[in-house]
Amino acid sequence: MRFDYFARKRWNALAFGAALILVTLAAVTITEYNVVKGFTSIPEAIRWAVSNFYPNEKSLEKLPSIYDKLVETLLVSIASTTVAAVFGFVFAMMGSQAMGVGGALAFVSRSIATLFRNIDVAAWSMILLLSFGQNVLTGYFALFFGSFGFLTRAFMESIDEISSSSVEALRATGAGYLSVICQSVIPSVIPQLLNWILFMVETNIRHATIVGILTGTGIGFSFTLYYKNLNYNAAALVVIVIVGTILLIEWISNYVRRLIL
Structure with missing residues (x-):
């Protein structure tokens, strides 16, 4: 009985994880979001902030x-x-x-x-x-x-x-x-x-x-x-x-x- 309970909990967790992955993939596809481009643009954003986004004397x-x-x-x-x-x-x-x-x-x-x-x-x-x-x-x-x-x-x-x-x-x-x-x-x-x-x-x-x-x-x-x-x-x-x-x-x-x- 105890084994069945933990097995059911594990399968529920796996099902939820699979559903979450499917929803994420669907969202990325619908919005046409480029995951690779998003992460690779982070260094460029940091360089821009360092070059422009800082207080000066004026x-x-x-x-x-x-x-x-x-x-x-x-x-x-x-x-x-x-x-x-x-x-x-x-x-x-x-x-x-x-x-x-x-x-x-x-x-x-x-x-x-x-x-x-x-x-x-x-x-x-x-x-x-x-x-x-x-x-x-x-x-x-x-x-x-x-x-x-x-x-x-x-x-x-x-x-x-x-x-x-x-x-x-x-x-x-x-x-x-x-x-x-x-x-x-x-x-x-x-x-x-x-x-x-x-x-x-x-x-x-x-x-x-x-x-x-x-x-x-x-x-x-x-x-x-x-x-x-x-x-x-x-x-x-x-x-x-x-x-x-x-x-x-x-x-x-x-x-x-x-x-x-």
Whole structure:
């Protein structure tokens, strides 16, 4: 019986691998992608980048402008994350099984979280462009909606993992819903919630660059502007600033995690 189980698992794995290879070959054939040419062009691309894509003395004059756009990007990312965390916590409390809300309210809350979580930030940007145009507000709402869906689901799972004994004990003493939240739920899950918020801030700073390209705002717009004007030296400086900022934010985030967890 045990042999049959492992044999079936092995055949399933082989069948999946064969199907994946067939799909890959079909995709390469339909798109007319030249695999050999794609890999052999990598050295040439590296040579071009080394020869053209680097900051020079003239591009450093753009640094104050790049810095202003970077600050705008950081502020939008942090603001959208923190506001989304507040709304996400409220919806997570309504959808959590541990809180025992249940019924239509929990179903609606979970459905909204699932819907918002499965629409990518780039898709939100394109949808909102139709209503708000190319401005900071479009980028803010795109990051907010994406963060809201993710954080609601993450908060919901964190709340469901807490022990229900403390919640039941407080309810047995006649404590109200808000008292249970403040005295049991929040103290139990706040380290996990802060961890998810920090993770979302990191993610949104990365997403904000792509959103800025689509919405014409922030440091993403600076990169697009310089690149389209063939100012590759300034575009390279933007990339270096973005990478440095992401590494710094990640270091700060890890340091804060070590303090609170």
